[in-house]
Amino acid sequence: MKDAFLLVYRNMKERKTRLALTILGITVGIGAVIALMSIGYGMQESITGQLVEMVDVIMVTPGAMEFGSFGEFGSFTDRDLEAVNRIGGVKDAVAMRGTMEDVEYRGETFRVEVVGIEPRDIGAVFGETVKLEEGGDAGRGTTGRELRDNDHKTCEIGYSIAYDYFSDELGVNDRLTINGSKFRVVGILEEQGGFTDIDSQIYVTARDAVTILDNDDISVIFVRVRDIEDAEEIAAEIEERIDDNHKLDDFTSAMTMGSAIEDLESVFGILQAVLIIIGSISLIVASLVIMNTMLMSVMERTHEIGVMKAIGAKNRNILSLFLLEVGVVSAIGGVFGCIFGVIGAHAISFGMQTALDVEIAAIVKPEVLLGGVAVAMIVGVLSGLYPARKASKMSPVEAVRYE
Amino acid sequence: MIRTENLTKVYRMGEVEVQALRDVNLEIQDGEFIAIAGPSGSGKSTLLNMIGCLDKPTSGAVFIDDIDTGKLSENKLAEIRREKIGFIFQQFNLIHTLNALENVALPMFFAGVGRETRLKRAEELLAKVGLGDRVDHKPSELSGGEQQRMAIARALSNDPEIIIGDEPTGNVDTEAGNAIMDLLEGLNREGRTIIVVTHDAEIAARAGRTKRMRDGKVLD
Ligand SMILES: Nc1ncnc2c1ncn2[C@@H]1O[C@H](COP(=O)(O)OP(=O)(O)OP(=O)(O)O)[C@@H](O)[C@H]1O
Ligand SMILES: [Mg+2]
Numbered sequence: 001m002k003d004a005f006l007l008v009y010r011n012m013k014e015r016k017t018r019l020a021l022t023i024l025g026i027t028v029g030i031g032a033v034i035a036l037m038s039i040g041y042g043m044q045e046s047i048t049g050q051l052v053e054m055v056d057v058i059m060v061t062p063g064a065m066e067f068g069s070f071g072e073f074g075s076f077t078d079r080d081l082e083a084v085n086r087i088g089g090v091k092d093a094v095a096m097r098g099t100m101e102d103v104e105y106r107g108e109t110f111r112v113e114v115v116g117i118e119p120r121d122i123g124a125v126f127g128e129t130v131k132l133e134e135g136g137d138a139g140r141g142t143t144g145r146e147l148r149d150n151d152h153k154t155c156e157i158g159y160s161i162a163y164d165y166f167s168d169e170l171g172v173n174d175r176l177t178i179n180g181s182k183f184r185v186v187g188i189l190e191e192q193g194g195f196t197d198i199d200s201q202i203y204v205t206a207r208d209a210v211t212i213l214d215n216d217d218i219s220v221i222f223v224r225v226r227d228i229e230d231a232e233e234i235a236a237e238i239e240e241r242i243d244d245n246h247k248l249d250d251f252t253s254a255m256t257m258g259s260a261i262e263d264l265e266s267v268f269g270i271l272q273a274v275l276i277i278i279g280s281i282s283l284i285v286a287s288l289v290i291m292n293t294m295l296m297s298v299m300e301r302t303h304e305i306g307v308m309k310a311i312g313a314k315n316r317n318i319l320s321l322f323l324l325e326v327g328v329v330s331a332i333g334g335v336f337g338c339i340f341g342v343i344g345a346h347a348i349s350f351g352m353q354t355a356l357d358v359e360i361a362a363i364v365k366p367e368v369l370l371g372g373v374a375v376a377m378i379v380g381v382l383s384g385l386y387p388a389r390k391a392s393k394m395s396p397v398e399a400v401r402y403e
Numbered sequence: 404m405i406r407t408e409n410l411t412k413v414y415r416m417g418e419v420e421v422q423a424l425r426d427v428n429l430e431i432q433d434g435e436f437i438a439i440a441g442p443s444g445s446g447k448s449t450l451l452n453m454i455g456c457l458d459k460p461t462s463g464a465v466f467i468d469d470i471d472t473g474k475l476s477e478n479k480l481a482e483i484r485r486e487k488i489g490f491i492f493q494q495f496n497l498i499h500t501l502n503a504l505e506n507v508a509l510p511m512f513f514a515g516v517g518r519e520t521r522l523k524r525a526e527e528l529l530a531k532v533g534l535g536d537r538v539d540h541k542p543s544e545l546s547g548g549e550q551q552r553m554a555i556a557r558a559l560s561n562d563p564e565i566i567i568g569d570e571p572t573g574n575v576d577t578e579a580g581n582a583i584m585d586l587l588e589g590l591n592r593e594g595r596t597i598i599v600v601t602h603d604a605e606i607a608a609r610a611g612r613t614k615r616m617r618d619g620k621v622l623d
Contacts, residue, residue: 309484310455313513
C-alpha cells in the first residue's frame, strides 16, 4: 500500500500543474458548496434564533382591514386585552401601543415608531432576548435602566435610534422630543440585528403613550402561554374572542412563534435546496475536470500501463492505482475545499455586513466539512472510475508499443 | 517447455491484413538459450509477444509447460507474466518516476510480496547486475547499458523460469551489449530458459541455438 501511494505520489510530482488545476477544480466546487451552506445556516439561525427563545409567545395582530377605514389595519382595544387575559392557559398578555411619531433631537426630526408598554411587561415580552446595552451611553459609561411603573416622560431607545439616526449620538439622560413633548432617555437597548424592528423603536410607558401621545390603540398583543402544547389552541381562541368583540371575521391574527418557526424552516428548506443545486453544479464541473484530467493522465501513461501489465500487473492492480490517485487528489481537493469554503463563508458574511449592513454569521457545521471531503472523494472516485477502467483494460502489447 | 502449434497472428488495419505469423511451430526446451534473427518485419517481436503472453494468437496455440495459454483468462495470463516470465525490452521501458530499487521491486509489489522482502531482494538483484551502488538513481540518471541491466534485475524480480528479450542489446553500445549477454548467459547457467531476438550475428552466436524468421515463418 505504501508503495502504491509512492507510485501515485511520484506521478503527481511529475504532473504538478495539471494536478494543481484538478485540485483547484475540486476545491472551488466543494468550497462553493460549503460556503453557501454555511451562509444558509447563518441566515436561518439569525432569523429563527430569536424566535426560538420566544416559543411560548403568541403574537396577536390586527390582520384584516377594519370596516370603513380603507387601507388601515385597525387596532385592538383594552377590552380585547382583558378578553385575552381571561382565556385559560394564558400566563401574560402584554399590549404594545405603537404609532409613528415625529421624534426630534438637536434640530433633526425623524418619524419613528414609538411603542407604549407597561414597564413590568417588558420582561414578559422580551424575556432574556433583549437587554440593555451595558455602558452603552455614547461613551459615558452609564448602563441606564429599564422603564419603571411610575416613570413619567421617559423612554428606552433602540440601538439604531441611539447611534445611527441622529448626527449626534444619544446617551442616557439625554432628552429627545416626541410629538412635541420632551422625553428623557433612561436606557439604550442592545443591538438586535437580524430582522426585528427593535433597533429602530422607542419605548415609553403605556400611561405616557395614552396620556401624552394620545395613543389608545393597541397595535399588537404579546401573549405568553403556560404550556407550549396548548399554544395553537389558545391562539385560535384569541382570534375568536377578539373577532367577537369587533363583530368581524378574520380580523385578528394570532401567530404562535412555533408556527412562525415552522414556516420559516420550510422557507429555509427551499433556500438550502437552491443553494445545494447551485453547489451541485459546481460539483459537476469539478467532476468533469477530474474526469478530463484522469483521461489525459491515462492517455499519457498508456506506455507505462503497458509496461506494468507486461511485467505482471493485473487489471485490478492498474485500476486501483488510478483510483488511489484520483482518491488522493480528491481528498486533497476536499480538504482545500473546506478551507476555501470556510474562508469564503466568512468573506460573504463580512461582505454582507459591510456592504448591506445585514448581520449574517457564517455557521460552519463540522458535518458539512466532513460531508464536503466525503463528497469530494465520492465525486472524484466516480469520475475517475471510467478513466481508470479504461486504463486497466488496455491491451499490454498495444500499450507498450504506444509512444 | 515452450511449444507453439500452427501459431498464426493476423493484424487487421482497416482493409489491409498483415500476416505477422504464419503457422509457426517451434519447441524451446527448458534451460535453452535461443536466439531469433531475421529481417525487420519478419514477425520476431510478434512471436515473442505471443510466447510472453502479452497477446493472443489469431489461430494456433502457445503452450507453456503444456498449458494452452490461449485458453487462460486475462488474470491468469497476468499471473504467468508475473511469475514465470521476465520481459526485457529494447527500449528498457523502466518507470521513469521510480528509482532503481522501486523499479526492480515493482513486479513483486504486483505479486503482493511484503515490503521488507521486496526491497531486500531488489537490492540483491541490483547488486547481481552490477548496480549495487545505483539503487537510488532514477533511470534517466543512468546510461543505456545500466538501464538495461536494471531492466534485467526487474525481469528477475519474481524469479521467472523464462527470460524473454526483444533486442535487449539493440539500444546500447557493443561493450554494454556484451555485458548484457554475459548476464543472460549467467542466467542461462542458473537453468533459466533465455529467448532473445537480435539482429547482431555476434550476439546470436553466443546463444545455444539460432532460429531465423522470414515473412512470419520460422525457417528450419
Ligand atoms: N499492432 C500491430 N498492428 C498492425 N500491424 C502490426 C502490429 N504489430 C506488428 N505488425 C506488423 O506485423 C509484422 C511483424 O511485425 P514485428 O514487429 O513482429 O516484426 P519484427 O520482426 O519484430 O521487426 P523489427 O525487427 O523491425 O522489430 C510487421 O509487418 C508489422 O508491421
Ligand atoms: Mg521487433
